[in-house]
Amino acid sequence: MVCLVMNYSGITQVEIHRESAVTGTLQIILKMGNVTSDSALVHLSFANQVACEDNGPYHCIVTGEWVSNATLRLDILRKPSKPSLTLSRDIVEDKENRDDLPFICQGDVGFPAGNLVLDSNFTSNFYPNTTNYTTISEETCRAYQTVTFYYAFSRDWHGKEIRCSAVNNQSLRQNEIPPFDKQLVEVVPASYCPNLERGQYYHPYNCKNYIDCVGGKVYVGVCPSNLCFGVYETSQCNYCTNTTCVTDIVDRVCNGLNATLVHYTSRRCSMYVNCTERLVRDCPQNKCFDVLNKKCPSWTPFIPELNCSVTEYGIGSNATILCVVGDIRISSVRATVRPIIGGEISLFYVTGVLQPGVLNTSSTATLTLSGTGPNQTLSLEIHRILCSQIGQYIINVNSNISGVINLTAMADVPVITVPNITNENGTLEIRCRGHVGTPAKQIFLEVQFYGSSTFQTLSAESKTNTISNDCNIDRETVFTIFATSYWNSSTIRCSVKSDNNNILSSEQRVIIVVKSTVTFEPSKRESYIGDNDFSMTCKVSSHQDLRRVEIYFESSSLGTKEIIATVEPQSNVIYMEGIILSQAAVMKDNANVTVRFIYNLTCNDDGIYHCKAVGAANFTSSITLTMSSEPEAPTLNLSPWIEENKTTFADRMFRCAGMVGRPEGLMFVEANISGSFQRYDFPSVINNTQFNCNTNQIYQFYYTFNMSWHGRDIRCAVQNAKTNKTIKSQSKTIEVVSENYCVGKGAFYPHPYECTKYIGCKDDKISAINLCGPSLCFGINQTTACTYCNNQDKDLTCLPGARNY
Template identity: 90%
Template structure:
């Protein structure tokens, strides 16, 4: 941390105060006066501490790694003829670490988990404290009932949060994931992914118990749990620690070490089997596992699973796919998807949509012994089973199709019978927009607009050149802009064409391809190309500030129905756009102040107009000038005018205090100053330390100010000189940004006062400077305490005095003029 004070009168001390954001305490950690330095804490060390009567430079750094208590505001308070301060705030950040997510062991379809078996997300959320966020890959609207607490450790800048939550999962959640993320916007970069932990949700179906007697049964997914069936309802039981349920086919908890019980039952049952369907447990022969879907299921009517054939009894038919059709579809209308099921005993139906914009959504999931009638309904769709025997039909009615409802619909019966159909939105006939007349060798913009359907179809431009009998598609690279709005993908595509003579009398149309690859085409429009020419020529494309002889000439030829010529200006500095001259065939002329009409000749469809700037040009005249010919069509020619100015030779001012191994004071720096021109030139410093002048990059401070359309630059620099610099010259230089020509200041010699100058000298107020009689040196305890300048026209030590007096009072042996060396 650096506190820099300049041009402050009568400084007596500089104090650095720390206001801890953690403990809320205020502490003075450093006090520096011209005679004393006091650091009150071991956590801070002083790198630089210079304080004079009117300037100060205090540079502090931390002795060790920063800690939590180091955060908060730091104040630099300066005391002198008045009191002033500046504040710097330091924030200590810590990234969050990966949280841990523990799922409840009580996850039953449509039942909220028990209070004693909650879901838990916990972990370090960083500092300043972030928060834990819960989400899933099933729905973005995952907002469980939560209770949470957060603990902040001030010593380690660490915040620890624990979130306990409860939720009632539907069967649709099975196989989905929950994620717990630690989010801290203060300590993560924008491109960093928050640390997270995710777990798989496995939902015990509510239909597990209705056909079972009261008792305890295997948990379908976790052998350390069990299912307690009471009155047809499902309750989850938990074995004590290190115990598993059903060891050796017993209906009780026993030591897990006595069996190869995997925590995940599905993994245990399916491991090593290449079959899709495998038996679940011998204690209930109707149960089997679908290893592909990771689901535990029952054969209908509690029939035993056929171990040899790896399926339920043979009366359960297998049909590879459903025969589905759609009766009506279109954005804003309703659609009904009909699927012929046949003579199948239906135990489950899943209706899924894969929208054309990506993802997958389960509309309905129905299980059990299904009878004809409405199986399920929502505000957007209804699922119905009708008919019996060989004529069963499933119908999925979608109410008023929206954008995100177009796509692929999948009807799945009994997990192995599927039907697929696509819902799309049709394209419309596009509309074409073409200019009435186009200038030869100019740009021609043709716009195609219309609904291209969902999923989006291709929109393109076709052209039939004069004399040809067929249309051909324009290459796609001519497209310059495409917009897409609303559900039907309304698009506008702009085709930009270089209109050459062979486009004249050609015909164009916009076309869109629909699902059947048929072409929907707009009306046909003819292209009319005229041979018009507009040129705009200035006497100069680059002008200097102060010029007053700039002229511009606009020439128009073969311009059909020419009505007027407009000249307008776009300012690059002011951001304005204005007409500066308008000339009509009857020589009716309007122009702004400072512009005069030098020449205006109008003939039929031709013009020659010249304007002259009658004032001294400024930087505000920098920009783009346009000449626009207005007629049956409007054509424009443009030129860019750049305003320049030459830099001036800079001036160099040396620091009055140049002491061996002493850094230049902030209020007594070296200074290059001058006009660097327009565009802004480069100001630099050159030194002959190696025998010839070369660029030398001193630490510097640069300030710019625009004066009369050019840049007045002040280049202040500082350095720690050793005695090898004594007698070397430095100079300032400015390089012209346009042609790299350089202008230099007069060189000046670096004269370094030895750091041992005061050794052996008494603590007298002042001694003569060894090189400049207009300066004086103060000594204190063998060290240089000051190097000062005498006032204007004054010299030090005239007539052996120890004060500054008029230079013309010296004796004949002392030649001392203001600024001259004393040899």
């Protein structure tokens, strides 16, 4: 880092301060004194590698005839590390994994925090249900993220891979591949259990796991540590050294065989290998496998679901659902629908159907059987689809064969809105909107970074607004990204997944990131209330298509914003009263505007001043102006009742009052009880009121004085909050009346020190210390009453020791 100081009169010292981003404290890390020139050039280099503690603002503070500073922020970036991906053991065809067995991707996502992104080599639109948790430590510049996710895999996923990548657009360089971990997906078919009794069976891919068949459904269990399932004489977990994994059995028995059931020789005669499915199975009811006929006795092949598909359709048009039946003698056909809203509705139930043809017709649907032998198909045509007919359609044949298809409202191609040009290191908002169908699909953002040949899904901060409009659900998602130079010339598009898993993408837009320099000098400024000559300068350079410069003010006290000056080319200036522009030059790409205030500044001028350069993109620089005022010398009023060993009455307290300045100074009391004035923290009550941008403070205090205080001086003081200088009131003397003054006395007696007061005595104790009225004294001509002091004869004085205040 370099700090350059030029044309600075009377430089005496240059300091570099580092402000901790964690604790907010300042630390001097470089200091140059005895600088005699009016310029200085200070280089700050890091001898060691930069660390997290180096993150934060650095201040170059120059001391001379005045003090000024410049600030530069150092942002520490750290690349992400390779994450770890742990697959759930509960991967069964078309079944979402259990809540207690999630997929987990976790790892260090760099600093500032990036994101963990999931994708697959099977489909680029892998969007499982995810839960994210991110821990960020500012002290160590680390961000750790854990993503748990759930998914229902079809059989087509078997043998594909899932990848978890740590993506950080700020810390990774352009074209740098984010670190990743990938795992192989192995899907247990849902057809594994339907013809097996309840019990535990071999897992087809992992000998550490086993299949638990319950009611024909597949559940995955896991053996304890160091144990494997597959000791062929028993169906239980045992030490791995005593068994062979199931995958080894399949490879050895099925070598060179296809579509074959093969008996596996062991003491369990029920066991066989299905080389088509590459699964180890047992015959139902523990019956021995028929080696000659290569089947289980009384074995009924598993009947698959109907293979159904649907033609393209839309709301108001017709849709045709086609289901391949095959060479099956049909005795009954049922067609039902489960709408998204509402219960199940029966469309048809037809029995005794033997020949192809129309089975039944209605005004809403037609069910037709066509073809013969292995080519039989059922077609269900839905007429003029309504929103109420959107849902799940089920075709049942012979009560035990079924096919399911979903009719949904189709999503449309989304529309993208993005600024033509954006600011470097600024916030870029990208809006994606469109019909997302029913059920509603998620809109996502894809980016093709400059130099890359592929689009990738972008992990960005987003906010979605959904509006239901009958079947067509409208959704607008706003994606927010931090536009670094890395984004320049990148191509983006909005996308949504259709019901057939195709991707519908908007038109492509290219992001143009521009860099401009706008400086508003000085970056921070202080001025005193009442100043009438204050100026600040805004400089603009390299700003594409510069159209105008706006100076506007954001008041810290009123909470308002207002434009105070607008400068356009040809010096077309609009400004407020009391403000002049000593320079007003706007050229094609550059500008230099100095704003000078000629009225007396008040605290209402305290706030933030912005200089905004308006062009192809907008850039803003700001100044914070803080208005100050000096405190005034306070006044001190003593309590009229100061008695030995008696606490001051609450309604007759000592009182300091005065203006404590802006920012608010500190008022306190000093006394010379020890020979020199020192600060005393008496019990006190403080009341503040605002007056003309200043704080009027009343500091009232009370105390129990003994006779050692008699004759000591006391005064009020105010410490300036900015300079720490102290302003003091005039000193006054504490005069303590002895608690024995009234011994042997009654009624009223003169005050021993002040003739403007008198003392009431009762039962040898002081019952009151009172003031006479204005211009009155007590004890004139030996009277026991207050009389006018100016009526005394010139030879008469107050009682010995007393004085007239």
